[in-house]
Amino acid sequence: MSTGEPRAELRVFIADDEAPARARLKQLLADVHAELATTVVGESANGLDVLEHLPASGAQVLLLDIQMPGLGGIELARHLGGLERAPAIIFVTAHDRHALEAFELNALDYLMKPVRAERLAAALKKAQAAGPPSREQLERAGAGAREFFSVAERNRVMLVPVAEVLYLKAELKYVTLRTLMGEHLIEEPLISIEREFGERFVRVHRNCLVARAAIRGFERTTGGSEEEPYWNVVLAGLEERLPVSRRQWPTVKGVLPEAKE
Amino acid sequence: MVSIRQNLATAALPDFRNLGVMARALVFVNLLALAVAFVSEPVGARMLDVFVRGTVLLEPLLLVSLALLYAAAPLLRRLTFAPACAMIAVLVLALAAGTHAALGEYTEVTLARTLFYAAACVTLVLAYLTLHLRAYSPALAEARLQALQARIRPHFLFNSLNAVLALIRRDAPRAERALEDLAELFRALMSDGRSLVRLADEIALLERYAAIEQLRLGERLRMSWDLDHAPVDALLPPLVLQPLLENAIYHGVEPGTGIGDVLVRIERRGERVHTRIENPLPNEGRSARAGNHMALDNIRERLMLFFDAEARLETQVENGRYRVEIDIPYRTGAA
Numbered sequence: 001m002s003t004g005e006p007r008a009e010l011r012v013f014i015a016d017d018e019a020p021a022r023a024r025l026k027q028l029l030a031d032v033h034a035e036l037a038t039t040v041v042g043e044s045a046n047g048l049d050v051l052e053h054l055p056a057s058g059a060q061v062l063l064l065d066i067q068m069p070g071l072g073g074i075e076l077a078r079h080l081g082g083l084e085r086a087p088a089i090i091f092v093t094a095h096d097r098h099a100l101e102a103f104e105l106n107a108l109d110y111l112m113k114p115v116r117a118e119r120l121a122a123a124l125k126k127a128q129a130a131g132p133p134s135r136e137q138l139e140r141a142g143a144g145a146r147e148f149f150s151v152a153e154r155n156r157v158m159l160v161p162v163a164e165v166l167y168l169k170a171e172l173k174y175v176t177l178r179t180l181m182g183e184h185l186i187e188e189p190l191i192s193i194e195r196e197f198g199e200r201f202v203r204v205h206r207n208c209l210v211a212r213a214a215i216r217g218f219e220r221t222t223g224g225s226e227e228e229p230y231w232n233v234v235l236a237g238l239e240e241r242l243p244v245s246r247r248q249w250p251t252v253k254g255v256l257p258e259a260k261e
Numbered sequence: 262m263v264s265i266r267q268n269l270a271t272a273a274l275p276d277f278r279n280l281g282v283m284a285r286a287l288v289f290v291n292l293l294a295l296a297v298a299f300v301s302e303p304v305g306a307r308m309l310d311v312f313v314r315g316t317v318l319l320e321p322l323l324l325v326s327l328a329l330l331y332a333a334a335p336l337l338r339r340l341t342f343a344p345a346c347a348m349i350a351v352l353v354l355a356l357a358a359g360t361h362a363a364l365g366e367y368t369e370v371t372l373a374r375t376l377f378y379a380a381a382c383v384t385l386v387l388a389y390l391t392l393h394l395r396a397y398s399p400a401l402a403e404a405r406l407q408a409l410q411a412r413i414r415p416h417f418l419f420n421s422l423n424a425v426l427a428l429i430r431r432d433a434p435r436a437e438r439a440l441e442d443l444a445e446l447f448r449a450l451m452s453d454g455r456s457l458v459r460l461a462d463e464i465a466l467l468e469r470y471a472a473i474e475q476l477r478l479g480e481r482l483r484m485s486w487d488l489d490h491a492p493v494d495a496l497l498p499p500l501v502l503q504p505l506l507e508n509a510i511y512h513g514v515e516p517g518t519g520i521g522d523v524l525v526r527i528e529r530r531g532e533r534v535h536t537r538i539e540n541p542l543p544n545e546g547r548s549a550r551a552g553n554h555m556a557l558d559n560i561r562e563r564l565m566l567f568f569d570a571e572a573r574l575e576t577q578v579e580n581g582r583y584r585v586e587i588d589i590p591y592r593t594g595a596a
Contacts, residue, residue, distance in 0.1 A: 017515070018420065018477050024427035046518045067416070069518045069543070094419035113423040 009039040010128060013059035013087065015050045015076075017068045021113065025063055025092075025120075032121040047071025048159075055083055055155045061127050062087040063111075066099050074099070074142045079159065081135050082152030088127035102141040108133055145197050149177055151184045160184055162200070166214045166235050167242060168193060170207040180237050204233050204252050205245045211235075215255050218244070274337060274345050275390035277330040281569030285393070286386050290323055293382060317367045318375060322360045326353050346387055353383045397566060414507065424477045439476055442469040452499065457567075459594075460527070460534070461493035463502050467525065470503055474510050482514050487526035494593045495534045498567045502527075504556045505538045505585050513540025513583060529591055536587040542578065557585070564589065 012029065016022045022043055029038045042057040044050040047070045054062065062080070066073030077089050091110040093099060103110045109123050109130075148159040164179045174185045175193070194201060194209055201209040210233055217234045219241060221227075231249055232241035244252050275282045298312035329352060330337070337345045357379035361372045370378075421443055428436035449466050471484050506525065514521030524539040557576065564572035564587070573588040 017481075018424065019479050020424035020427040020477060021420070023431070024423055027427065027430065048518075067515075069516045094423065095415035113419050114426050115423075 009037040010124060011041045011058055011060045012038045012124070013042045013044075013050070013054050013057055013062045014040060015044045015047070015062060015068065015073075016065040016092065017045045018065075019045075021065065021092075025115065028115060028117045028120050031117045032124075036121050036124055038124065047073070047076040050076060051079060051157050051159065054080065054087065055157070058085070059087045061124060062089045064089055064091055066091050066093045066096060071147070074102075074138060075146050075148070077133065078135065078138045078142065078146065079148065079150035079157050081132060081138065082150055082157055084152075084155050086132040088130060088132050090123045090127050099141075106137045106141045108137055108141055139192075145200070149184070149186055149188075151177075151186060158184075162197065166211055166238060168201065168209045169242075178238075202252060202255055204242055204248050208242055210242060212255055217256065218253065274342055275387075275394060277327070277334045277337070279569045280571045282390060283327055283331075284570060285390065286327060287323065289386055289389055290319070290382050293385060294319055297378070314368050315370065318360055318364055318370060319378075321364065322353075322357055322379065325360075326356055329356070349387065350380065350383050353379055414511070417507065417511075420477055421473050424473075428476070435476075439473060442472050445469050446473070446503075449500065449503075456499065457496040458499045459493065460491060460495040460497060463497060463499065464488060464491065464493070464527070466500075466503050467506055470506060474514075478510070478514060481517070481520055482510060483520055483522045485522065485524045487524065487528075490528035492529040492534055492591060495529070496592050496594060497534070497589060498563050501560055501563065501587065502536060502538070504560060505536075505587075508556055509538050509540035509583075509585075513543065517541065517543030519543075532591050534589050534591050537584060539582050539584045542581055542583050560587075 014022050014025050016025070022045075026040060029040065032038075041059050042053050044053060045068075047068050049070075050062070050064075051071070062077075064073050064077065068076075073091060073093075077091075080086055080089070089108075091099070091103060091108060092113060092115065093110060094113040100110065102108075109126060111119055111123055146162060148161055149165065151158045151160065160177060160179060164181075166178050166180065168190060169176045169178070170190045173187065175188055175190055177184045177186055190207065190209060194203060200211060200213075202212050202215075204210050214235045214237075215233055216236050219232045219234055221229050221232060230246065231244040231253075233244055233252065234241060277283070294315055295312055298308045298315065302308045302311050330349065333352070337348065340348065354376060357375050358372065361370075361375045365372065421439070425436050425439045425443070428439065446466065446469055468486075471482075475482055475484070502525075506523070509523050510521070514523060521541050521543065522539075524537070526537045528535050557574070561574045564574060568589055571590045573586075575586050577584045577586070
C-alpha cells in the first residue's frame with residue numbers, strides 16, 4: 001500500500017474458504033490501488049469467523065464468497081445487518097446459478113470468479129456509495145430458512161441456533177426467544193418467522209410459536225370459578241406452561257398423536 | 262486399445278461370459294418350457310408333470326450348452342454375426358441329439374421333438390438376447406453424454422482457474438503444473454467414453470485431479486492412497502472413479518471447516534477389482550449439498566452397461582464417514 005495519501009483508504013474485509021482465492025483478491029486490490037485506494041483489514045475462511053472478527057475490524061466493505069463452510073454467505077449477510085456499522089457487501093461466487101438469479105432479482109451486487117480487476121473496482125465504488133444491503137433484499141434472496149437467529153448487541157452479533165429454540169413469544173415491539181439456556185430479545189415480526197420456518201414451529205396462541213419437536217404434552221387448567229378451563233402446552237425441559245388459545249387448539253392437539261381425544 | 266464398440270455397432274452377439282447373459286438365458290429357456298407344458302396340458306398338476314418330465318432332457322442340455330458357449334466365447338467373438346449364430350445352432354443341436362441318445366429312455370419325448378424344441382430355443386434365446394443388447398446401445402451413447410455433462414462441475418472449473426490465477430505471479434512453475442493437470446483432466450473428460458481404459462490411467466487421472474483440489478483447499482484436504490495392491494492392468498470404463506473422488510471432496514471436505522481425510526483404496530481380490538473411497542460427513546443433521554445422486558446413478562448405469570449383473574456399487578454411512586465401494590470383474594486386454 002502506498003503511504004502519505006491524503007484520501008482515506010476503503011477498509012475491505014475478505015471472506016473466502018480457499019486461500020488462493022483470498023490471495024487473488026488481494027492481488028487485484030493492489031492492482032486497482034491507483035484508481036481506488038483500499039486496505040485489507042481482515043480475512044476469514046469461514047462464516048462464523050467473519051462474524052467474530054469483522055465488527056472490530058471497522059470494515060466498510062465485505063467481499064463475501066457465498067459457498068463457505070459453517071455459515072452460508074447470504075445468511076451471514078443477514079446477521080451482519082444487525083451491526084451498528086454494518087459493512088456494504090459484495091458477494092463473490094464461482095458458479096451458483098440459483099444464487100445469481102436471486103441476486104439479480106434483488107439488486108444485490110456480486111462478482112464472478114475469476115474476478116476481473118476493473119469489475120472489482122467498479123463494484124467497490126458502487127458498494128461504497130450504496131452502503132449495506134437492506135434486510136428485505138437479503139430475506140428475499142435467501143434460499144430456505146436460516147440456521148441461526150441473531151441477537152445484535154451494539155457492535156457484536158450473537159447467534160442462537162434455530163434448533164435450540166423452544167418457543168418464541170411476541171411482546172410489544174420485541175419477540176422473546178426462549179432456549180434451555182435463557183432468553184433473548186429479537187426484533188422480528190412473529191408472522192415472518194412463522195412463514196420462514198414453516199413446519200418447525202406451531203402457533204399455539206396469537207402471540208406465541210412453539211417448536212413442534214419440544215412439545216411433550218398438554219395439561220388442562222382446573223381454572224378459577226370464573227375462568228373457563230383451557231389447555232396448556234408442556235415443553236421439554238421447561239417448568240413454564242404456555243396457554244393454547246381456543247382458536248389454535250384444534251391444530252395444536254394434532255401435534256402429538258396420543259393427544260387426540 | 263480394447264473397445265466394446267464391435268459388440269455394439271454391427272455384430273450384436275451376446276457375451277456368453279457375462280453372468281447377466283447366462284442368467285437371462287437360463288430363466289428364458291425355462292419359461293419357454295413352462296409355456297410349452299401349459300399349452301399341452303393346461304391343468305395345474307398335469308402341466309407340472311409334463312414340465313418335470315421335459316426337464317430330464319432340458320436341464321442337462323441347457324447347462325452343458327451354456328458351459329460350452331462360455332468356453333467357446335473367444336472363438337465366437339472372432340466370427341461375424343450370422344456364422345456365429347449358425348455355429349451356436351449346430352453346437353446346440355448336436356448336443357441335443359447326444360443328450361437324447363444318453364437320456365432318451367427316461368422320457369417319452371421323441372428325438373425329432375427334442376431337436377425341434379432345441380432349434381426353437383436357440384432361435385428365440387438368440388433373438389431375445391440380441392434385442393436386449395440392441396435396446397441398450399443407444400442408452401450407452403446417451404449415458405456417455407450424460408457422463409460428460411455431469412462431470413464438468415462448473416464450480417470446480419472456475420475455482421481451479423481462480424486458484425491458478427492467484428499462483429501465476431507468486432509461483433509460476435506451480436501454476437504451469439496446475440494448468441497441465443487441468444488440461445489432462447479435461448482431455449479425459451472429453452474423450453470417447455466408450456473405450457475401456459487401464460486402471461493405471463484412471464489412477465493417474467485421480468492423482469492429477471487430487472493435485473488440483475489440493476492447490477485450492479490446501480491443508481483442509483488430506484488424501485490417503487492405498488494402491489499397493491491395485492491391478493494396474495485391469496480394464497474399466499473411463500471416468501468411473503474420478504467422479505467419486507470429486508463427490509468425496511465436494512461433499513466431504515469443502516463444506517467442513519476442519520481437516521477432511523479422504524481415502525482411496527484399490528485392490529485385487531481374486532478375480533474382482535475392489536475400490537473404496539471414503540470421506541467424512543462434515544454436516545451431520547444439516548442440509549447436505551445436492552446433486553450427489555446424479556453422479557452415483559450415472560456411474561451405476563454405466564457399470565451395468567459394461568458389466569451387466571457382474572458389477573456392484575454400494576454406499577454406506579458408518580462412524581460419521583461416507584463410503585462408496587465398487588466391485589467389478591478383473592479383466593485385462595488379453596481376454
